[in-house]
Amino acid sequence: MAYVRxxxxxxxxxGISFSEAVTRSFSVAKITTLxxxxxxxxxxxxxxxxxxxxxxxxxxxQRILSNVNLVVYYADSKCSISDGMNEAIDYYAKKKVDVFFxxxxxxxxxxVGRQIKYWNIPMLTAGAIAxxxxxxxxxxxQTMTRVGPHINSLYQFMKCVLTTFNWRKVxxxxxxxxxxxxxxxxxxxxxxxLHNGLRKNHFTHTYFKFHNPTDIFESMKTEIGTEYSGR
Numbered sequence: 001m002a003y004v005r006x007x008x009x010x011x012x013x014x015g016i017s018f019s020e021a022v023t024r025s026f027s028v029a030k031i032t033t034l035x036x037x038x039x040x041x042x043x044x045x046x047x048x049x050x051x052x053x054x055x056x057x058x059x060x061x062q063r064i065l066s067n068v069n070l071v072v073y074y075a076d077s078k079c080s081i082s083d084g085m086n087e088a089i090d091y092y093a094k095k096k097v098d099v100f101f102x103x104x105x106x107x108x109x110x111x112v113g114r115q116i117k118y119w120n121i122p123m124l125t126a127g128a129i130a131x132x133x134x135x136x137x138x139x140x141x142q143t144m145t146r147v148g149p150h151i152n153s154l155y156q157f158m159k160c161v162l163t164t165f166n167w168r169k170v171x172x173x174x175x176x177x178x179x180x181x182x183x184x185x186x187x188x189x190x191x192x193x194l195h196n197g198l199r200k201n202h203f204t205h206t207y208f209k210f211h212n213p214t215d216i217f218e219s220m221k222t223e224i225g226t227e228y229s230g231r
Contacts, residue, residue, distance in 0.1 A: 028069045032097040034077040034084050034112065035104060042182050043104040043126060045074055052101070077103040079184050084108030085115070092119055099124065105183040106130050113144040127183060131155070131193035151193030158194060159201060170198055172207035173216060 033052065035045045056070045073096055077084035084103045091097045100116065103109040104127030113133065116123050117140075126148035133141055134152045162170065172194060178187035191207060198205045210216045 027067060028071055029065070030096050030098045031070060031072045032088075032091045032100050033072060033074050034087055034100060034102040034108070035074065036079045037076045038078070040181055041079060041105070043102070045076070049074065073097070077105065077108045079103075079105035079108055081107045081111060085111040088112045088115065092121070097121060101125070103127065106133075106189055107184055109133075109144075113141045116144070117142045129183070129186075129193075130189045131196055151190055152197075154190065155194055155197035159197065162203065168204055170203050170205035172205060173210070174207070175210055175212075177211070 031052075033045070033048070035041075035043055035048055037045050039046055052072055056072060059065055059070060073091065075087035075091060077087060084105075085108075088097075088100065098121070100112065100121060100123040102123075102125050103112055104125055106128055109123075109125055109128040110130075110133075113123060113128065121143060123144045125144065125146055128141075128144065128146050129148070129150040131151045133144065133146060134150065137144070162168070172191050174187045174191045176185055176188035176191075180186060183189070191209075195205070195207060208216075208219065210219070
């Protein structure tokens with residue numbers, strides 16, 4: 001603290017404000033984090049912000065980025081297709097972003113991921129799990145990097161299990177709104193990815209969508225039955 005006070009006084013006496021000196025000596029990397037404020041989501045701001053703060057402190061302390069100050073902004077994506085894009089445009093227009101962290105929710109990440117290639121701004125996300133993000137990486141999502149698990153990996157695991165036991169007929173039974181605390185329509189996104197993978201690899205499969213538990217119990221005989229059972 002004594003050294004900081006001495007440095008500040010010295011700068012003031014030389015006619016240079018402390019903030020001006022920092023600006024002259026360091027470049028600033030601006031991180032705009034697009035996450036929902038709503039705490040119901042697994043990747044809400046209150047859950048992710050502490051980890052980002054720890055990472056920034058570690059990078060600064062270890063001088064991994066020499067002469068670079070990391071500044072983090074937080075904006076509420078609301079896991080919304082429109083709000084996430086609106087916040088991204090706002091921060092870009094204000095020149096307050098060098099890299100986007102998030103969005104995580106697929107329907108919020110998709111429009112931002114499509115736009116940023118025209119801005120030449122990178123985006124890192126632990127979400128964007130839908131298969132389309134991988135299939136259209138080169139053409140559409142060029143500056144997006146996914147650092148978390150995604151549906152393509154889930155399908156590869158499922159394919160391995162099916163092939164090991166020589167199972168060729170599959171029935172997908174799902175609630176499209178299931179696991180919504182991860183991202184909106186999580187089970188719909190997951191099933192869509194599995195459906196595309198199974199179709200391309202010539203598995204015989206159908207699907208049944210239910211919106212409440214009573215649907216699946218009442219339809220068990222007709223939707224599952226013996227057609228997909230073993231011997």
